[in-house]
Amino acid sequence: MTREVFIAHVEREQEALRGFLLALCCGKKDDADDLAQDALVKAYLSCVGYQDKGKFRSWLFKIAYNTFLNHKASLRCTESIDEARTLVSSTAADSSFEHQDLYLALRTLPPKERSAITLFYLNGYNIKEIATITETSEDAVKKQLSRGRDKLKEELKNEKLKS
């Protein structure tokens, strides 16, 4: 794949990728964009071996997912929910509080459940595709989705009660 073709693909897919990472980063736009850039550079470096089979987005999401997990592992600390509550940023996407409840709720989920939920509900992937992207079994994805959905609903209910 040439650089021009790669950039053309990225221009088409970047919004979906950034949206996915923004949800994984619980609304932290700067972090999400940094991860997106890292993931795209990794994709560019390995795009020589990529054979276009019409699944560029899934391939990109797989790289982004792994980049996110590596980033999480490198932080080696869990951010508290209280910290999330005081989340205020100068950037447009996260300072507009319309997404705040969802991001706060997503923050309570472990990274793998968060990824599965985001891919399923935000990006519209089915279980088989999520299993391919996250390199897990379909059963594991089903469990992550079921657990994540319950936790998310509970958390959203709590957020509503508080507000």
Added chain:
Amino acid sequence: MMKDKALEELFLAQKPHFSDNAEFMASLTKRLDAVEFIKQHQEAAIRRYKMLMVTAFVVGVISGAVAIGYVLSTPADVPLFTFHVQTGILLRLAEYSRIIAATGLSLLMTLGVISIISNVQDIRRMRNRIYAIN
């Protein structure tokens, strides 16, 4: 697995829209340029290193050949080294002393040339780093 309608609607309603796509792409292009630059630099360094290795190998082989030629040109009836002992294996070593000496010599020369080149490279790299800091 069935989708939870309420959650799906919530996610779809809150699908983010980015107004800075052009800036994002510009930043990505810059990063890709940097990556290209580093890649080209690394490829050039590897090419240079390979050339140096081939040079060292050729110099080593030539030096070895010269050494073998020299050893073979000396009187053949006199062994290069003897052990003054009449043991089977030592006698055999003394018999092939010329070949052994020539092989050892060429090996040493090859290693020596490689080590000299790598040291020169290290020194150059260090010098460049110092100039870069200054």
